[in-house]
Amino acid sequence: xxxxxxxxxxxxxxxxxxxxxxxxxxxxxxxxxxxxxxxxxxxxxxxxxxxxxxxxxxxxxxxxxxxxxxxxxxxxxxxxxxxxxxxxxxxxxxxxxxxxxxxxxxxxxxxxxxxxxxxxxxxxxxxxxxxxxxxxxxxxxxxxxxxxxxxxxxxxxxxxxxxxxxxxxxxxxxxxxxxxxxxxxxxxxxxxxxxxxxxxxxxxxxxxxxxxxxxxxxxxxxxxxxxxxxxxxxxxxxxxxxxxxxxxxxxxxxxxxxxxxxxxxxxxxxxxxxxxxxxxxxxxxxxxxxxxxxxxxxxxxxxxxxxxxxxxxxxxxxxxxxxxxxxxxxxxxxxxxxxxxxxxxxxxxx
Numbered sequence: 395x396x397x398x399x400x401x402x403x404x405x406x407x408x409x410x411x412x413x414x415x416x417x418x419x420x421x422x423x424x425x426x427x428x429x430x431x432x433x434x435x436x437x438x439x440x441x442x443x444x445x446x447x448x449x450x451x452x453x454x455x456x457x458x459x460x461x462x463x464x465x466x467x468x469x470x471x472x473x474x475x476x477x478x479x480x481x482x483x484x485x486x487x488x489x490x491x492x493x494x495x496x497x498x499x500x501x502x503x504x505x506x507x508x509x510x511x512x513x514x515x516x517x518x519x520x521x522x523x524x525x526x527x528x529x530x531x532x533x534x535x536x537x538x539x540x541x542x543x544x545x546x547x548x549x550x551x552x553x554x555x556x557x558x559x560x561x562x563x564x565x566x567x568x569x570x571x572x573x574x575x576x577x578x579x580x581x582x583x584x585x586x587x588x589x590x591x592x593x594x595x596x597x598x599x600x601x602x603x604x605x606x607x608x609x610x611x612x613x614x615x616x617x618x619x620x621x622x623x624x625x626x627x628x629x630x631x632x633x634x635x636x637x638x639x640x641x642x643x644x645x646x647x648x649x650x651x652x653x654x655x656x657x658x659x660x661x662x663x664x665x666x667x668x669x670x671x672x673x674x675x676x677x678x679x680x681x682x683x684x685x686x687x688x689x690x691x692x693x694x695x696x697x698x699x700x701x702x703x704x705x706x707x708x709x710x711x712x713x714x715x716x717x718x719x720x721x722x723x724x725x726x727x728x729x730x731x732x733x734x735x736x737x738x739x740x741x742x743x744x
Contacts, residue, residue: 416448430457515567517738530563531620531738544742551695551744557611561741562603566590576603579642579669581729589735590727592632594625598670600642602635602726605741614744615696617725623688623734628652630684630731631674633664634692634739637718638726643669645726646718648694648703652684652731659684661705663716664728672728677703677714688734696722 417433418424424435427446434449442456449455514523520533528537528546538547541556550558564575570585572578581599584591592599607615617636633649635642645666651674652659661678688707695702701718704711725741 416446515565517565517567524563524565524567528560530560530565531618531740549742551614551616552612555612555744557744559608559611559743561605561607561615561743563738563740565738566736573601576601576727577640579726587735589622589737592621592623592729592732592734592736594627594731594733596627596731598672598728598730600726600728602638602640602642602724604640604724605722607722607743611743613697615722616693616742616744617696617722617739618691618693618741619727619739620691620737621689621734622737623684623690623732624686625733626652626684626686626688627731628654631662631664631728632692632732632736633662633728634694635664635666635726635728636694636696636724636741637720637722638666638724640724641669642666642726642728645724646701646716647726647728648692648701648705648716649728650684650690650692650705650707657683659707661703661712661714663701663703663714663718675716677716678705678712680707680710680712682707682710686734694718 416435418429418435421429423429424446427435427437428443430436434452435446436443436457437446439456442458445452445455445457447453511523511526514525516522517524517530518527518533520527520535522535522537524530528534528539528544529549532549534546534548539545540547541550541554543550543556543558544560545558547553552558566573566585566589568585573583573585573590576583579600579602581595581597582593583599583601615636617634619634621632629652631649631651633647635645635647638645638647643666647664649662649664650659651662659680660676661680663675663677665673667673684707690708691706693704695704696718699717699719701716702713703716704713727736727739
């Protein structure tokens with residue numbers, strides 16, 4: 395009986411010694427193991443390097459999963475946070491942070507300047523040459539183009555539908571005694587001062603040019619001009635035509651007109667009733683007067699036979715609806731009683 399008690403006491407004493415915390419100074423203190431920087435011995439386990447029995451509360455745990463008093467700390471973490479398992483926690487290089495673009499995808503996907511176009515005429519002054527600009531008549535330096543078609547978001551009638559096409563753009567930056575690509579039906583037309591010069595005349599000036607409208611898209615064809623007027627001598631008007639015959643014997647257009655009997659200009663639809671005559675229909679009336687200098691835009695939107703005319707004088711715009719039957723294979727310009735410059739002409743589809 396005495397021997398049995400002694401044996402139990404001996405086992406208890408051995409167990410107490412086995413579980414006691416043991417610190418190491420060198421590998422020699424950990425036979426067959428490693429002395430870790432925190433002063434505890436570790437040994438190769440089944441799945442990882444484990445702390446030995448003398449490591450107190452760390453006993454049996456993997457070295458890299460250690461609790462704070464024996465932790466591997468990420469030096470880059472601002473609060474000295476414990477990282478899990480690997481030397482660098484995967485969360486430190488979180489995929490969304492690494493993969494997320496620095497700027498909106500539309501700005502990345504649309505290059506600011508085409509590699510082959512680094513200089514040239516810049517009608518809208520946005521530092522993008524006309525030949526590379528996806529809105530050559532409207533400043534848009536970022537060239538944002540969410541649907542990736544031929545027109546940028548700033549001028550695309552349907553910026554989320556990838557069907558728009560730029561049919562033609564002319565800024566007339568090179569002086570010429572005539573207008574390249576256009577046929578003068580009447581009047582004298584020339585290029586100077588960064589645009590088509592419009593001379594003050596009581597006779598009607600007309601010119602046309604052919605265009606090829608691509609198939610597809612949603613059916614809209616847009617013809618637009620920008621202009622600066624320096625003189626007005628009523629009756630006067632400036633119009634853009636589409637569709638129109640090459641000789642102006644027939645066709646329809648949108649324009650801005652100033653009558654002798656009224657100081658208020660009007661937005662009109664025009665119909666060529668012959669090669670020399672027009673009929674006019676008033677669509678809207680402007681409250682102010684057409685007093686130079688005048689900066690403006692005329693836009694014609696043709697969709698099947700339905701047409702919308704928009705005229706902008708300064709900061710004031712008016713629209714009106716008309717019916718212009720026929721397909722567009724030519725566009726035209728008409729002027730009378732005005733002096734100034736047509737800065738650009740653009741034809742595009744949606």
